[in-house]
Amino acid sequence: MSYQLLEQRFQQLHHLQHLQAICGWDQATMMPDGGNQARGAALAELALLHHQKLTSVEVADWLNTAENEELSDAQKANLHEMRRRWQNAALLPDDLVQARALAGSRCEHAWRGQRKNNDWKGFEPNLKVVVDLTREAAQIRAEALELSPYDSLIDLYEPGMTSNQLLRIFNDLKTWLPQIIRQAGERQSQYSPVKPEGPFPAGRQKSLGLHAMKMLGFDFNHGRLDISTHPFCGGVPEDVRITTRYNENDFMSSLMGVIHETGHARYEQGLPVAWRGQPVGEARSMGIHESQSLFFEMQLARHPAFLHRMAPLIKQHFGDQPALEADNLIQLYSRIEPGFIRVDADELTYPAHIILRFEIEQALIEGKIQVHDLPEVWNTKMQQYLGLSTKGNDAMGCMQDIHWTDGSFGYFPSYTLGAIYAAQFAGAIERDIGNIGDLIASDNGLSLIFNWLKNNVWEKASLLSTDELICQATGEPLNTQWFRHYLEQRYTML
Amino acid sequence: MSYQLLEQRFQQLHHLQHLQAICGWDQATMMPDGGNQARGAALAELALLHHQKLTSVEVADWLNTAENEELSDAQKANLHEMRRRWQNAALLPDDLVQARALAGSRCEHAWRGQRKNNDWKGFEPNLKVVVDLTREAAQIRAEALELSPYDSLIDLYEPGMTSNQLLRIFNDLKTWLPQIIRQAGERQSQYSPVKPEGPFPAGRQKSLGLHAMKMLGFDFNHGRLDISTHPFCGGVPEDVRITTRYNENDFMSSLMGVIHETGHARYEQGLPVAWRGQPVGEARSMGIHESQSLFFEMQLARHPAFLHRMAPLIKQHFGDQPALEADNLIQLYSRIEPGFIRVDADELTYPAHIILRFEIEQALIEGKIQVHDLPEVWNTKMQQYLGLSTKGNDAMGCMQDIHWTDGSFGYFPSYTLGAIYAAQFAGAIERDIGNIGDLIASDNGLSLIFNWLKNNVWEKASLLSTDELICQATGEPLNTQWFRHYLEQRYTML
Ligand SMILES: [Zn+2]
Ligand SMILES: [Zn+2]
Numbered sequence: 008m009s010y011q012l013l014e015q016r017f018q019q020l021h022h023l024q025h026l027q028a029i030c031g032w033d034q035a036t037m038m039p040d041g042g043n044q045a046r047g048a049a050l051a052e053l054a055l056l057h058h059q060k061l062t063s064v065e066v067a068d069w070l071n072t073a074e075n076e077e078l079s080d081a082q083k084a085n086l087h088e089m090r091r092r093w094q095n096a097a098l099l100p101d102d103l104v105q106a107r108a109l110a111g112s113r114c115e116h117a118w119r120g121q122r123k124n125n126d127w128k129g130f131e132p133n134l135k136v137v138v139d140l141t142r143e144a145a146q147i148r149a150e151a152l153e154l155s156p157y158d159s160l161i162d163l164y165e166p167g168m169t170s171n172q173l174l175r176i177f178n179d180l181k182t183w184l185p186q187i188i189r190q191a192g193e194r195q196s197q198y199s200p201v202k203p204e205g206p207f208p209a210g211r212q213k214s215l216g217l218h219a220m221k222m223l224g225f226d227f228n229h230g231r232l233d234i235s236t237h238p239f240c241g242g243v244p245e246d247v248r249i250t251t252r253y254n255e256n257d258f259m260s261s262l263m264g265v266i267h268e269t270g271h272a273r274y275e276q277g278l279p280v281a282w283r284g285q286p287v288g289e290a291r292s293m294g295i296h297e298s299q300s301l302f303f304e305m306q307l308a309r310h311p312a313f314l315h316r317m318a319p320l321i322k323q324h325f326g327d328q329p330a331l332e333a334d335n336l337i338q339l340y341s342r343i344e345p346g347f348i349r350v351d352a353d354e355l356t357y358p359a360h361i362i363l364r365f366e367i368e369q370a371l372i373e374g375k376i377q378v379h380d381l382p383e384v385w386n387t388k389m390q391q392y393l394g395l396s397t398k399g400n401d402a403m404g405c406m407q408d409i410h411w412t413d414g415s416f417g418y419f420p421s422y423t424l425g426a427i428y429a430a431q432f433a434g435a436i437e438r439d440i441g442n443i444g445d446l447i448a449s450d451n452g453l454s455l456i457f458n459w460l461k462n463n464v465w466e467k468a469s470l471l472s473t474d475e476l477i478c479q480a481t482g483e484p485l486n487t488q489w490f491r492h493y494l495e496q497r498y499t500m501l
Numbered sequence: 502m503s504y505q506l507l508e509q510r511f512q513q514l515h516h517l518q519h520l521q522a523i524c525g526w527d528q529a530t531m532m533p534d535g536g537n538q539a540r541g542a543a544l545a546e547l548a549l550l551h552h553q554k555l556t557s558v559e560v561a562d563w564l565n566t567a568e569n570e571e572l573s574d575a576q577k578a579n580l581h582e583m584r585r586r587w588q589n590a591a592l593l594p595d596d597l598v599q600a601r602a603l604a605g606s607r608c609e610h611a612w613r614g615q616r617k618n619n620d621w622k623g624f625e626p627n628l629k630v631v632v633d634l635t636r637e638a639a640q641i642r643a644e645a646l647e648l649s650p651y652d653s654l655i656d657l658y659e660p661g662m663t664s665n666q667l668l669r670i671f672n673d674l675k676t677w678l679p680q681i682i683r684q685a686g687e688r689q690s691q692y693s694p695v696k697p698e699g700p701f702p703a704g705r706q707k708s709l710g711l712h713a714m715k716m717l718g719f720d721f722n723h724g725r726l727d728i729s730t731h732p733f734c735g736g737v738p739e740d741v742r743i744t745t746r747y748n749e750n751d752f753m754s755s756l757m758g759v760i761h762e763t764g765h766a767r768y769e770q771g772l773p774v775a776w777r778g779q780p781v782g783e784a785r786s787m788g789i790h791e792s793q794s795l796f797f798e799m800q801l802a803r804h805p806a807f808l809h810r811m812a813p814l815i816k817q818h819f820g821d822q823p824a825l826e827a828d829n830l831i832q833l834y835s836r837i838e839p840g841f842i843r844v845d846a847d848e849l850t851y852p853a854h855i856i857l858r859f860e861i862e863q864a865l866i867e868g869k870i871q872v873h874d875l876p877e878v879w880n881t882k883m884q885q886y887l888g889l890s891t892k893g894n895d896a897m898g899c900m901q902d903i904h905w906t907d908g909s910f911g912y913f914p915s916y917t918l919g920a921i922y923a924a925q926f927a928g929a930i931e932r933d934i935g936n937i938g939d940l941i942a943s944d945n946g947l948s949l950i951f952n953w954l955k956n957n958v959w960e961k962a963s964l965l966s967t968d969e970l971i972c973q974a975t976g977e978p979l980n981t982q983w984f985r986h987y988l989e990q991r992y993t994m995l
Binding site for chain 1: 739
């Protein structure tokens, strides 16, 4: 049966991805600089092999034949995901793929220096090549998938999502979020929390992070915590590698970083064992992935009830000081402040960063604006959404993110979708089990929450579409009311 | 040109080996237990891919055509090494290769428990399967290579070496080594060195090891030091991964272990950059590899002059105590004591362990003895060579090593060949540059020694046969006089 042959082939591909994941993790955490060139060459070879095995002619035949074979629902879903992966790999001609990889790695590499020097003039021509090639790729994908060019890119990260739906969601946020931001600002002006005083030795921070991971159910028999410049969740479901970095003057961001990655990790560790190695057994989408990390970070860890549990542990690690009292930590962990940099943004102003990027990259891919226009458009929107000017400071503006340098247009919306999904899951959990604060404060409440996530999200992997997953888990389609409700609760009513 | 196509193919294979080496290192140093099954499957997939790419039909064609192409001497040597690798992979039928891998991994896995329980009866049938399959493989190799069966196995690890030559060498050792052992025993009975008193914290031991690696020229931009249960030197020349383990009651064995692996590492790091990725650019043989680690450990690090340099550093790390005086360390690091276990053996009694195994495995592969006879033959030879009985204690006898469990017959001789090569290199260095003790004590003497090794061994990679390499480096063919001279100096004349 062709379907069986496909399962075998994807199992092989899964093994290759395993090697990629571990060697990629090693590159970011362990490898000395001098090993970089050889590692790059080895990983490129592996990527080529993976591409060849995924796009070889027999795969297309098997995919077509398997459509007429007797399959279970899960197998049908698997076949659907197989076709998606095959399409994503096979749609674009090899020379375009290579040209994009080359332009992307050149642009990204130069960008690391150019951003430091606020060198838009140097960056612009490189980015233009990347955008031109991405438009070409989007055009080809759009025709094959019968989507708009930009939607064909969104589909890579958030299958089934469209820019129209995003537009509705984001326009909705725009109507009520500014009001919450205002109220939160007024409220926080009444408090003046104390900043914890370091140093906070890296070893102690690591121990604290491990404690938090344990509380949050990370399975250390199938994963570990290490250090890298840019924190990430990597590895494979059987062996999830999360990373953080330590600033000895500030333990707070690393602690939340570890908890965020723990959310990603538990999703991976919780994917269904029966479907290991098959596309349908993988994470549903980037947005659903981010919903799990944000659920752990925002819905759980920054919750007052959680910080009440953490405070004694934090004091155990760093000694007693007034700043480490639970109430002070709660105030610190919910402060908001509009800023230039997306990755430093708080939960309330983060969506503005995403909406801005969404609007810009849609216009850019559809040719309504050009690379040349980016600094000005960025500045205009930043003034409009966050009251900040980036004029003459592109390093803090349109040059701040890595995503565009290698052509990952269409990715940004996943971040805010994740926040919205997370709040909707939280709403359903409160309906199904009980108040999240009470659950956190109780003995086995966290386990109940994790069970709910396991049953409704992790174990579902890609067996359902994102729409179906959300509907089955929460009883309603994707909507922003839970996100609004949650933000109001957290930031205006405390 | 076919030769060029071969270079490309071997470059590809090199990339796959890179992934294998890093994921293998990770498995031994970083991976949590729960990741083992997935890692095993991923590495097996990679091994299969490697095997297919190495033995695909076009490679045989290219090898034949390339013979008639215009090639430089180095290219000819490369072609020769390509053919060797192809032969080693292609000679055996796939089902025999698979059967051996399966029997080996089964036997090895069961052995881990059986050795603990001294369970020869349990081990015997598994080992019999391994030996039967190894005999079959040796027979096929022997016919193709026109060697005796056992020599066809030796050739895997020490190309060009024969059991006749080994017999001559080992019989020679047997004539003079017992006398040195006796003298060394008499001499050491006059001393009673003090044992250093711990604890020696693992962190300090690691720092001391890193210092020693630095003194010995390890390139930390192309490698690192970590912990594993069984110390090894892995990774790739561009990124060499060495490991050790720490016993907080004894820093001495880990320190020498790290230095030993540093010798392996410098060989890898010193292989010629121009031939990276090609077979001719790889290490010459297991014996030459061991010669470098033993040169670093025995010729350099256990040398009184080196221990005089190390003693202050050791005291810096662990605090002052009489046992850490140079003279005491020198006595400790040259003590001998016949024992059951090869890996714990001192330099003087080590060859007896090897000769015993060589004689037994030759007889076993050639069918002169059977697996059933092993405990008795082992006991007889242990009594004869080291005066120790292993009767009823096979855990400390013929079950102690991992090598036979997966069919690596023919490997053991490399250890003692390494010791003999190392001493011969040391003799040539004394002739070419000066007394090794004086060089160690001087400011840049170690650099001179490393330059000599780089020019005469590391940079030669597999460009010469082992015979040629030894002759060119030392001016004479392999012989035991330098080993004898060195052992007498170190153990009877101090
Ligand atoms: Zn995330
Ligand atoms: Zn060694």
